Amino acid sequence: MIPREILKKIRQIELRTNRIVTETLAGQYHSVFKGQGMNFDEVREYQPGDDVRAIDWNVTARMNHPFIKKFVEERELTLMLIVDVSGSGRFGSRDQSKRELAAEIASVLAFSAIRNNDKVGLILFADDVEKFIPPRKGRSHVLRVIREVLFFEPERRGTNLVTALEFMARVTAHRAITVVVSDFITPEGSGTLPKAAQTALRMLNRKHDVVAVQVTDRFELELPALGRLVLEDAETGEVVELNTLSGSARDAFALRQQKQLTALARQLRSSGIDSIQLRTDEPYGATLGRFFETREKRRRHG
Numbered sequence: 049m050i051p052r053e054i055l056k057k058i059r060q061i062e063l064r065t066n067r068i069v070t071e072t073l074a075g076q077y078h079s080v081f082k083g084q085g086m087n088f089d090e091v092r093e094y095q096p097g098d099d100v101r102a103i104d105w106n107v108t109a110r111m112n113h114p115f116i117k118k119f120v121e122e123r124e125l126t127l128m129l130i131v132d133v134s135g136s137g138r139f140g141s142r143d144q145s146k147r148e149l150a151a152e153i154a155s156v157l158a159f160s161a162i163r164n165n166d167k168v169g170l171i172l173f174a175d176d177v178e179k180f181i182p183p184r185k186g187r188s189h190v191l192r193v194i195r196e197v198l199f200f201e202p203e204r205r206g207t208n209l210v211t212a213l214e215f216m217a218r219v220t221a222h223r224a225i226t227v228v229v230s231d232f233i234t235p236e237g238s239g240t241l242p243k244a245a246q247t248a249l250r251m252l253n254r255k256h257d258v259v260a261v262q263v264t265d266r267f268e269l270e271l272p273a274l275g276r277l278v279l280e281d282a283e284t285g286e287v288v289e290l291n292t293l294s295g296s297a298r299d300a301f302a303l304r305q306q307k308q309l310t311a312l313a314r315q316l317r318s319s320g321i322d323s324i325q326l327r328t329d330e331p332y333g334a335t336l337g338r339f340f341e342t343r344e345k346r347r348r349h350g
Contacts, residue, residue, distance in 0.1 A: 054195065058191055058195050061198075062191065062194070064152065068156055069156055069160050069163065073160050073337065076337070076341065077163070079344050079347075091115050093114070094108075094113075094114035094116050098116050102117050103117075104116060124165060125166040125167075125225055126167045126220065126225070127161040127168045127224065127225045128168075128227070129158065130212050130213070130216060131197050131229045133173065133174055133200055134175070134202070139268070140265055141266055144328045145328065148328075150197055150263055151194055151198040153261055153326065158193055162185055162186060162187065166185070168184065168193060171219075172197070173207075173208065174203070174204045174205060175204035175205075175208050175211075176208060177215045178200065179196060179200060181196065182219075183224075209232075213228075213245070214248060216252060223257065228259070230262065232262050240308060249321055250320065258321050259322050261323070262309075262324070262326065264325065264326070264328070269305045271297070271298045273293055277290050277292055309325060
């Protein structure tokens, strides 16, 4: 039996994200992501301007005038959500943690998918793959996905993106929309992707349509002026002491963090991965909408 407060939280996310799906992303998801291929639809008579390579020579020979095969894009897709549930996801300086933001993003994409009759699957990872939910359709399945992203308790608290990407490559045979939701904070603490992770992303993107969603918090990007702070790394347990009253120290921190964000975006772009950066203290609907619009335009002109 699922506790009432958990059901209430899941229902709140469903209501909030459904409004965004309906008002902002209703038709965009359908047009942005490519189908897995072209399916044969029908044979019809050749018309001037048709591609001669589509002529069905068997039917043409029988009917004594040209007919072509008509194909339509296969629309049924699989959306695979690869969500980081490591320790750093619990951080949030305002009303929402990064884990809660990840659940909302997963909800928006999953409800967009099932409106298009697509399947949705989930991989949760920390140091290792912690949970795998095979792709299925339907609202009840999506609500389970949201519940797991929100409330799943991982055994470990570190981050190993490579393991999750390699697992995805093994369990999904057909091309899938693959959305990686993470803060991309690595054990190295550099704020950029290790070479192994960049290689794994590039390899996965050759077969699947990979999108990276980075979730961050404002206080990971800029320090508040609160005096001396003792901070513990949620994944490694490392403790550091900072004097946040120093304006130069805060400026240096903000500059370093911004450079890391820019470097990560550049790494993803060079690997052919589309990416979005979202913050717990900012509305995400407009940012997602712009991402979909940009991607749709590129597809139309590509």
